Amino acid sequence: MPAGFRAGGLAAGIKASGRPDLAVIVTTGGPAAAAAVFTPNAFAAAPVKLSRAHLTATSSDPRGGFGWAEAIVSTSGSANAATGPAGEADQLEVGRLLSNAIGIPVTRTLHLSTGVIGTRLPLERVASGLAAIVPILSDDDAALEAAAIALRTTDSVTKIATTTVELPGTDGRPVTVTVSGIAKGVGMIHPRMATMLSVILTDAAAAPGTLWGLLRPAAARTWNQLSVDGDTSTNDTVFVLASGASGAAPVEAGSAGAARLGAAIEAIARDLARQQAADGEGASTLITATVTGARDDAEARAVARAIVSSSLVKAAAHGRDPNWGRIAGAAGNARLADAAVLEAAGLPTAEAAARAGSPATVDATILRISIAGHLVYDGSAGGPVTFDRAAARAAMDAPEVVIALDLGLGSGAGEAFGCDLTEAYVIENSEYTT
């Protein structure tokens, strides 16, 4: 747990199962710089709209991307999406209850929610839960884990990642800064400019806009490269809060310190995205697609994402079938991301607009494909390669299968994370309303 935060989680009775479903994180030293990315879904949930409004209120940034915050509240079991004005009033009431309990302005609360779309929050249970949780918030690692547990919906494991980075202190001497993240998966995951619920905390210091400038490219290269089932949720949100409590000097945009902090944030984002993919609904295998030799990074990421998003590639991975034809087919369909994602990843605005959705360049006469370390296709050698099928199948029977493509066209590289498609996914999503 980075310095400057307290956290906690408990079962407030939102979930019928009785599992933990309410998490709260607060700052201990006043407002923390906050940055966020949200779902672009037109049915954005009440917590998404309220968080965006609060960030705008505290920073005057009209995009709602960054501002100041002192508390995050997360409810699990009801998404509070597509619930109309009543659902928006419910979410504001959650903010009021929390802000009263800890004595801060309501605009300094940020909100997460996940669960069934179209159901209302059980406000009385949330109120009782908030009254119970505030006194037990703690700054130890177990408290962060309790918050991570309370984020979960159909997740089978709790998702936490942490790293440290050295930055100049306010007194000029080096300070070790901690960056920790928690996240939930594991269905309706196919991010665009956002991801599932995730919170990254750091005791580094940065202005909100600077923090946002570090979060956006990190999310574009990690969570935007994650797909479980092709559906982008109504509630996707990532928050990064920087308390400054480490004593590190505020990082300036473009500085070496900002680059180091950005790399730490990206490392946490990547770690959590991999955990989310591995725990995809019904999944038994993490599929990692790595693409090199693309014309540029944006094209490499497009090809990688097309591969992990393919139902047929996912089903073949489940069957431990080194079916490279489906991989080639998926690569051949790759389209670049939305303009907003391309811009977040670093492309100039005009170029991002011009290239959004355009096909990635793939040349079947040059491309090479490897599955779990076995070369299966080599375009410059005529295409299909004779390989040891039994050995490839055996290598695919692992917790992670790496599909590696070398496009042979340039120096662009990228990766994407997904999971296999199993009967369990279908059963989970057809037999239960989630």
Add this chain to the structure above:
Amino acid sequence: MPAGFRAGGLAAGIKASGRPDLAVIVTTGGPAAAAAVFTPNAFAAAPVKLSRAHLTATSSDPRGGFGWAEAIVSTSGSANAATGPAGEADQLEVGRLLSNAIGIPVTRTLHLSTGVIGTRLPLERVASGLAAIVPILSDDDAALEAAAIALRTTDSVTKIATTTVELPGTDGRPVTVTVSGIAKGVGMIHPRMATMLSVILTDAAAAPGTLWGLLRPAAARTWNQLSVDGDTSTNDTVFVLASGASGAAPVEAGSAGAARLGAAIEAIARDLARQQAADGEGASTLITATVTGARDDAEARAVARAIVSSSLVKAAAHGRDPNWGRIAGAAGNARLADAAVLEAAGLPTAEAAARAGSPATVDATILRISIAGHLVYDGSAGGPVTFDRAAARAAMDAPEVVIALDLGLGSGAGEAFGCDLTEAYVIENSEYTT
């Protein structure tokens, strides 16, 4: 069977199962006007490349969209995709064998192939099959059905549609023209500018470019609105051949006759697309999404397509679960099609380029959603609607489930076709290499 064609199908031994796998269609009165749409997959198969080259050779149209043809050959069991120069030589040899057998230039042959990607065609078996099939080609309806049967891969039913339309004859008197189509499904279906294998035959007369002008918007409104699993095949091809043998006068682009012929072609395309969706791999239910009240037709089609493409909506349909939250989530993610598809559907080139991939406008406070005739969400009435869940579940237990959205924003309308996601889909695609 429209006048001016002979057809046939038989088992040439390409498929290990011994099922029919070779189809041939020839014209009886010299070259027919031909139009085509092909997959945009960068791994376009050898038959796609050869057909495009032949259309260009017979018409000088550099896009390979239309020209003249006297024969179509289809092989099933091997896609001849990603097979390199050897696979392209194989396909040309198939063309040579066919053109020699029936005495036409090889450039007047068109090619279809479907099956496993990355496997070579068994040329000797195809040669024997062609020698056997040419003498038994026939102009009766059973022959067209035999060709349709030989197109099949994992299809569980044969897909044929036919209609008639009245056009002015060459002598000015009305002539009844027949338009018939055959198609195969049923996996790797998520068309962009194209679809699975399909052939439409008509005895109407039209210049090749005029015919293409009728096919492209029809495909954009039907096959481009079909999704089984989100994967666009390497082999997708639609051919329309117009023999002129009905005695109808050639339809002129923009004329009332062209509009009637175009409507007939679109009706056949829609009928076949619905058959393909209903027979999607593992499917038990056809899902039809109808969208009205959109800002324009392109936005309506985008929303409809997002709904039938959602894994979560598809799994809910399988569970007969009126889970409108997943429908709202999918609608909120809708993005307009590629520029090429928008242009084919009728948008001016510049507008198509500007709007490609952009979000469709959906307002959660106005939108209405019905599932199988039950109103489940009404934005202007606060959102979620109390409805008879048991009755809705019962209504969903049908061969076709209609999901109807009224966006309440304008007069745009569109539809899309998909199917439920079942355990059988996963088993079929994980236990077997297809």
